[in-house]
Amino acid sequence: MTYKIKIVKTRSKNTSQVVVLFQNEEKIIEDFGDYHFSDIEKEYIANNVEKEIFLFYLQNLQKKVYIQVISKKSDEEHKNKEEYRIAASQLFKLIKKEKEEKIEIQVLGKNNKVISYLEGLLLSAYSFDKYKTKKKELNLKAINLISKTISNATVEEIMNIVDSVNIARDLINEPGSVLTAEELSKRIVEVGKEAGFTTDVLNKSKIESLKMGGLLAVNYGSIDPPTFNILEWKPKNAINKKPIVFVGKGVVFDTGGISLKPPSNMDEMKSDMSGAAAVVGTLNAISKNKIPVHVIGLIPATDNRPGQNAYYPGDIIKMFDGTTVEVLNTDAEGRMILADALAYAKKYKPELVINLATLTGSAVMAIGEFGTVAFMKTEEKVKNELQKAGDDTYERLVEFPLWEEYAELIKSDIADVKNIGGREAGAITAAKFLERFTDYDFVHLDIAGTAYNSKGSNYNAKGGTGIGVRLLSEFIKNRIEE
Ligand code: BES
Ligand code: ZN
Ligand code: ZN
Numbered sequence: 001m002t003y004k005i006k007i008v009k010t011r012s013k014n015t016s017q018v019v020v021l022f023q024n025e026e027k028i029i030e031d032f033g034d035y036h037f038s039d040i041e042k043e044y045i046a047n048n049v050e051k052e053i054f055l056f057y058l059q060n061l062q063k064k065v066y067i068q069v070i071s072k073k074s075d076e077e078h079k080n081k082e083e084y085r086i087a088a089s090q091l092f093k094l095i096k097k098e099k100e101e102k103i104e105i106q107v108l109g110k111n112n113k114v115i116s117y118l119e120g121l122l123l124s125a126y127s128f129d130k131y132k133t134k135k136k137e138l139n140l141k142a143i144n145l146i147s148k149t150i151s152n153a154t155v156e157e158i159m160n161i162v163d164s165v166n167i168a169r170d171l172i173n174e175p176g177s178v179l180t181a182e183e184l185s186k187r188i189v190e191v192g193k194e195a196g197f198t199t200d201v202l203n204k205s206k207i208e209s210l211k212m213g214g215l216l217a218v219n220y221g222s223i224d225p226p227t228f229n230i231l232e233w234k235p236k237n238a239i240n241k242k243p244i245v246f247v248g249k250g251v252v253f254d255t256g257g258i259s260l261k262p263p264s265n266m267d268e269m270k271s272d273m274s275g276a277a278a279v280v281g282t283l284n285a286i287s288k289n290k291i292p293v294h295v296i297g298l299i300p301a302t303d304n305r306p307g308q309n310a311y312y313p314g315d316i317i318k319m320f321d322g323t324t325v326e327v328l329n330t331d332a333e334g335r336m337i338l339a340d341a342l343a344y345a346k347k348y349k350p351e352l353v354i355n356l357a358t359l360t361g362s363a364v365m366a367i368g369e370f371g372t373v374a375f376m377k378t379e380e381k382v383k384n385e386l387q388k389a390g391d392d393t394y395e396r397l398v399e400f401p402l403w404e405e406y407a408e409l410i411k412s413d414i415a416d417v418k419n420i421g422g423r424e425a426g427a428i429t430a431a432k433f434l435e436r437f438t439d440y441d442f443v444h445l446d447i448a449g450t451a452y453n454s455k456g457s458n459y460n461a462k463g464g465t466g467i468g469v470r471l472l473s474e475f476i477k478n479r480i481e482e
Pocket of ligand 2: 254256330332333334
């Protein structure tokens, strides 16, 4: 993604490609604005629209005129936004195929739709080609957005958000043996320097002196040391006295440990740090866009392997806050490292803590890839804000219960708690485990189903999606607009 976007007021003549965009509820032909199509062209467009051809272009001598009709399939605003993002991803595929170097886009529709359209286009332009020896350069070098209402600042803001999503995607897509815990820390520091947030990396001996037993136990099997990362954005004009803390699961590769995973699709377990990636991306977006909200990110990081002195099923681990945990499955490692981070978060007296983790296969089984399983122990107002941000960004949340009965399922006979429940309600028992280590308003997002796209779809390439970044950036941004 190396092109520039510029806002212009009028179209340039015959030099660049033009994209026209309509929503089919509008009177299409009459509303062509100042595009002077010939009668034959208009007739052609009208015929094709009726045939519901979605996207096509008219070839002139010096340029192509792309015409895209976006069908309004729903009356819900947030769904329309998604229709625009998806439409943009289809346009992107076509202009890439046509090797366009410069395009002008005019969206004849409402302002917020233009934003979604641009967002969808930018999100589509991502590819992870770092390891391709022959890289396919994108021909597209410039986009002119014809708009009287969108400001350069708005475009800048969207570009920062998409860049942040791409930072998360890059981290997720990086192979596990490259992105060790220490390498992850190095990259967080680099991102922070560029964006303006601070990073404090605690190394293994510091983690030992803090007695973070959960993080250390998961790391026993590894030759690569763990890290504990503290990211902070604290602007002088922050509107909140107590910080909002994001916690992200940073398991850089999850083999399952001694409770080894089966081989099929194990490669995808390089994405077990998607929660961490979402926290890094979100801090990048918030600080790049200079949002006046004090936020902190906590990322416990390690791999989970069966080597060295790997922890065993049956082990009893003393956690950072003194709780003892009976380990019955070493593959339930996420909650072990997150428990220490959640207990650590108490010291900030946070307004709210939001945890993101590829935590359970059970969450995937329950609702698949179309939504994130959410647990919310907070006031109704905050829940609604999160749900709304989820709908608007289409990173949708489905609330699951934190009923006390589920805590019974993780009671241990020989320790304070055990690290797995039974076969039933696995996402919930995992959440109940985490909840034990909190004493503040707490939201836990199980992103196991949404973090990694095995096939690729619409504006998400195959691989890490960067889920959470747009959701949380939107949630935080809305807080200042109240
Ligand atoms: N990282 C996995 C969860 C996961 C599964 C993420 C599929 C993405 C896709 C997690 O550490 C894990 O292995 N969880 C176990 C817990 C079980 C042992 C209680 C699971 O869900 O099977
Ligand atoms: Zn696991
Ligand atoms: Zn895991």
